[in-house]
Amino acid sequence: MSNSTTTAIDIKKIRAQFPVLNQEVNGKPLIYFDNAATSQTAKSVVDALIKFYEKDHANIHRGIHTLAERSTKGFEETRERVHQFINSEEADEIIFTKGTTESINLVAQSWGSKFLKKGDEILISQLEHHSNIVPWQLAAERTGAIIKVIPINEKGEILLDAYKKLLNRKTKLVAVNYVSNSLGTINPVKEIIELAIAQGAITMIDAAQAAPHIKIDVQDLNCDFLALSSHKMYGPTGVGVLYGRRDLLEVIPPYQGGGEMIKDVSFNGTTFNDIPYKFEAGTPNIGEVIAFKFAMDFIDEIGHENIQAYEHELLEYANSKLKSIPGFTPIGTADKKTSVISFLIRNVHPYDLGQLLDAKGIAVRTGHHCTQPLMDFLEIDGTVRASFAVYSTKEEIDVFCESLQKIVARFN
Structure with a gap:
């Protein structure tokens, strides 16, 4: 996992504090993008x-x-x-x-x-x-x-x-x-x-x-x-x-x-x-x-400013990569955001997408996210939500986007 070139985040040092990330799920390295639901727990804790x-x-x-x-x-x-x-x-x-x-x-x-x-x-x-x-x-x-x-x-x-x-x-x-x-x-x-x-x-x-x-x-x-x-x-x-x-x-x-x-x-x-x-x-x-x-x-110890800058960098990077996926529709495009991407893929139900990503070791959240009135306003049943934390990496986003590309190809 490489360091960001524009922030003070030492990603190797940070990830070392989360042993849970160093495991395989369904035979694949775990990529944990469900941080808005609950983050992983630091070793010191x-x-x-x-x-x-x-x-x-x-x-x-x-x-x-x-x-x-x-x-x-x-x-x-x-x-x-x-x-x-x-x-x-x-x-x-x-x-x-x-x-x-x-x-x-x-x-x-x-x-x-x-x-x-x-x-x-x-x-x-x-x-x-x-x-x-x-x-x-x-x-x-x-x-x-x-x-x-x-x-x-x-x-x-x-x-x-x-x-x-x-x-x-x-x-x-x-x-x-x-x-x-x-x-x-x-x-x-x-x-x-x-x-x-x-x-x-x-x-x-x-x-x-x-x-x-x-x-x-x-x-x-x-x-x-x-x-x-x-x-x-x-x-x-x-x-x-x-x-x-x-x-x-x-x-x-x-x-x-x-x-x-x-x-x-x-x-x-x-x-x-x-x-x-x-x-x-x-x-x-x-x-x-x-x-x-x-x-x-x-x-x-990391500092909120450093965390915000790094996570914003991840958000921008993911958005730029996801745009190229056929049928990708972002849900929620506010000018000021934290590192959360909610989205839909044409012809793929969010629950199906969540299960197929899990088969590749990628944890995301699907559904209405306990915001049903918001989903009613948007006239959708739910979304897929990928949420990043300070231990997330661009390499993980690359794997996530490549996996989405392969899944979408099966449905379109």
Whole structure:
């Protein structure tokens, strides 16, 4: 695997940190292009997870013995690391969940139950993952609020003028993704947030797809809530983050009840813990949270600017190669994109294409990508999605395109 000539990425060094890539699938070298669904896990992360279970396994915040203290220290060090990674004002604004989906549900339940009322309006975009649609539908059903949809153009870009017209004093919340999981579109979230603030609306940013590619600064964005997932960021599954402004987190009710989120309990009532613990009921994925710190270290050691530049280079290279394939139709051609290519091939069903590529050791995602309303707007059932990561290479893209050429030749 060769180095890029225009970026500071040392691809051999990076790939060496992902032993999973050094294997064969169906007799072919694995080419993993399903990174928008979940990225592979860095060796430093796996090593940290093993160390926890072999040396430090104990519950957190409750024991005074040595293992409990080591476990608690590692857990809280990751909270501090997330605080630095997204530049929150303080570490207490970081809540651990099991993923972006739970983070959004937490806001929809806790904030929504306190602040939404009949006739209030919730704005979500046509680009949203089901996880940023269904929780708001449930909140609207509970409260009588109304959901309105921010339209997009055929390139997969939010129509800001239409968004401005939808905003009004009834708008209580705007929930949008930073990056589209289906199309790779990078949304103008800072401007979206500014416009929402001007109308007194709260903002919820789904940053699951942005976190591995784009440097996130919640103070610069000025968002109220932001969610991300470890497993999109070379970390373990089962770990998510909800960032929330302190003033909001302090006034909204807990999402779940149980251990850790209480100060005092009696049969006459309960006093809740301070943030962030008020929202962290029960025993969390302790080892996975501790290991997540090393995934953020991995990203920062390479640098978001270097990652973005390299992945953009891969995106441009793949687009130039794919254009020559007969019947190739890109889906989602926004001017600003991360390293995601959704496409269709004439006369080949996406599921068939996915299976035929898998037979050649190439992992892509097929289907609606949990964005059925977006697919309805585009008037298609689904796409094939190839998504690149910092360990992807041009050589892999060459094999991918050659494989597509051979498959297409069989159907045309």
